Amino acid sequence: MDHSVVIIGSGLGALECGSLLARRGFRVTVLEQHSQPGGCLQSFCRRIPSDTGPGKHPGGADAPQSVRFDCGFHYVGGLGEGESFRPLTDLFGLTDLPWIQLDPDGAEEVYAEEESFLLPSGHEAFADRLASRFPAERKGILHFTEVLKGVGDRMFHAFKPGAGLPDETGRSAHAFLCETIRDPLLRQVLSGTGLRMELRAETLPLYPFAQISNSFLQSAWRLEGGGKTIVDRLTRILLQAGGVLRTRAAATRLEERPDGSFRVEINGKEILEADSVIADIHPAAVLSLLGEHPRIRSVFRRRISGLENSFGMFTANLLLHPGKLPYLNRSLFIHAPGSDLWHPDGRRTESVLVHFYPEGDRIDLLSPMAWPEEAPGGAPGRRNESYETLKNKKLQECLHLAAQRLPGLEDTIQAAWTSTPRTWEDYTGTPGGSAYGIRKDWNNPLGTFLSVRSPLPHLFFTGQNVGLHGLLGVSMTAVRTCSCLLSDNPLAAGNQ
Numbered sequence: 001m002d003h004s005v006v007i008i009g010s011g012l013g014a015l016e017c018g019s020l021l022a023r024r025g026f027r028v029t030v031l032e033q034h035s036q037p038g039g040c041l042q043s044f045c046r047r048i049p050s051d052t053g054p055g056k057h058p059g060g061a062d063a064p065q066s067v068r069f070d071c072g073f074h075y076v077g078g079l080g081e082g083e084s085f086r087p088l089t090d091l092f093g094l095t096d097l098p099w100i101q102l103d104p105d106g107a108e109e110v111y112a113e114e115e116s117f118l119l120p121s122g123h124e125a126f127a128d129r130l131a132s133r134f135p136a137e138r139k140g141i142l143h144f145t146e147v148l149k150g151v152g153d154r155m156f157h158a159f160k161p162g163a164g165l166p167d168e169t170g171r172s173a174h175a176f177l178c179e180t181i182r183d184p185l186l187r188q189v190l191s192g193t194g195l196r197m198e199l200r201a202e203t204l205p206l207y208p209f210a211q212i213s214n215s216f217l218q219s220a221w222r223l224e225g226g227g228k229t230i231v232d233r234l235t236r237i238l239l240q241a242g243g244v245l246r247t248r249a250a251a252t253r254l255e256e257r258p259d260g261s262f263r264v265e266i267n268g269k270e271i272l273e274a275d276s277v278i279a280d281i282h283p284a285a286v287l288s289l290l291g292e293h294p295r296i297r298s299v300f301r302r303r304i305s306g307l308e309n310s311f312g313m314f315t316a317n318l319l320l321h322p323g324k325l326p327y328l329n330r331s332l333f334i335h336a337p338g339s340d341l342w343h344p345d346g347r348r349t350e351s352v353l354v355h356f357y358p359e360g361d362r363i364d365l366l367s368p369m370a371w372p373e374e375a376p377g378g379a380p381g382r383r384n385e386s387y388e389t390l391k392n393k394k395l396q397e398c399l400h401l402a403a404q405r406l407p408g409l410e411d412t413i414q415a416a417w418t419s420t421p422r423t424w425e426d427y428t429g430t431p432g433g434s435a436y437g438i439r440k441d442w443n444n445p446l447g448t449f450l451s452v453r454s455p456l457p458h459l460f461f462t463g464q465n466v467g468l469h470g471l472l473g474v475s476m477t478a479v480r481t482c483s484c485l486l487s488d489n490p491l492a493a494g495n496q
Ligand SMILES: Cc1cc2nc3c(=O)[nH]c(=O)nc-3n(C[C@H](O)[C@H](O)[C@H](O)COP(=O)(O)OP(=O)(O)OC[C@H]3O[C@@H](n4cnc5c(N)ncnc54)[C@H](O)[C@@H]3O)c2cc1C
Pocket: 008, 009, 010, 011, 012, 013, 014, 031, 032, 033, 034, 037, 038, 039, 040, 041, 071, 072, 073, 074, 075, 076, 249, 250, 251, 252, 280, 281, 285, 313, 315, 366, 427, 428, 429, 434, 435, 436, 462, 463, 464, 465, 468, 469, 470, 471, 472, 474
């Protein structure tokens, strides 16, 4: 076979498609506009300020000069044998990475209304634990876990020929929760890990809520080395199979030729020819690269550019004084008393996710953050003063909220760095710095769960904007994208 594929972007979806197609004989070139591949899986290093660094650091002169943090990915669900994510990690060669299972007796903790709820792994243990605290709700809890499990068990039916969207894409997640559970505190607990997606009563379909929650309920895992470990593995597979990864190579224009193949302009000057193109970037950005095209009708263009995107995320990366904050082998979700998780006010700090790095010396705080157009900014590397003020205010709010469950947190911090949705917008090109891409809407499933096929026969989409976000969702979509170019389903036995 001699079929060339150019992939725009090097996020998880791109690297999964690239490595799989290269293994199957395609000539693959992955283009990344930045110096590092990985998109939301990237990690970055920060220099430890000298007043806290070597010399003053309890580690003495040997103490590290810099420290590494993750951008997006922090943990994933469903990696155990027979669980949701496992067939995909097997397919993409990620199963043997140094995964660390979170405490099965409490992989996640929700702190809501000033009470802690430890959520164990496994549907039965999860239901039993909650039913012992909310005995009157046992029936509802069992129904809740059964529905989640049902959605997870049917996940791969999506690859059957002619399969349409699952029914749950057209049902409201919030309505399901309210019909199933009467106790408002229990609803809060069952929604308490929802920062993994965007909980919105008006839009969030039951399908992503159930599929994502189900995988984390099966089991939850961190990864030694974070997202970079995945990027390194997929890049290695891509290169070993003869593929090419080019960084500092932004696709700046796409031109379809009369035979359906493409000319891809790089950095405004160089041209690459490709039989097919896969875009791992926001579909609205792809349409801009294409410019006017007779087959892209204005109604399609308006529909894509009019789609709303999920909220953005504020992140505080915190280096801790050694031994001051005990490591928790679980993810911690802390919510302000009285907050309404299904009607979030992105301008307030109502929820924080605390992620502990396996080395125990760092944590991240993540909190949703709306990013209005009038918000301050300035160019990367030259942010203005009001932007720094805004970031500092948000950091203080996150610390204050997190301290409700982790008293004295502020005193454990050696150094702090922060990023906002503006950072994400600058570095991944996602409009508004959206964390999870196009907002899915149960009122309009067909319009918000996009196809991996574009109106042009040799242009395909992948990544979090078309299907679901997260490692599970993006990997599912990568399989769907690859199936368009392969004559079979790569997940079928014998193809791995
Ligand atoms: C804050 C945050 C926390 C998260 N936490 C988790 C988690 O704990 N667990 C989990 O499973 N998921 C998590 N996710 C989601 C997960 O990381 C993403 O869904 C996934 O990594 C997105 O992959 P993608 O393929 O869509 O590409 P993206 O990561 O969006 O990457 C796209 C890439 O394309 C590049 N690009 C853009 N335009 C061009 C161009 N013109 N030319 C060349 N390159 C271009 C960008 O620079 C970028 O590198 C998190 C996301 C965020 C933002």
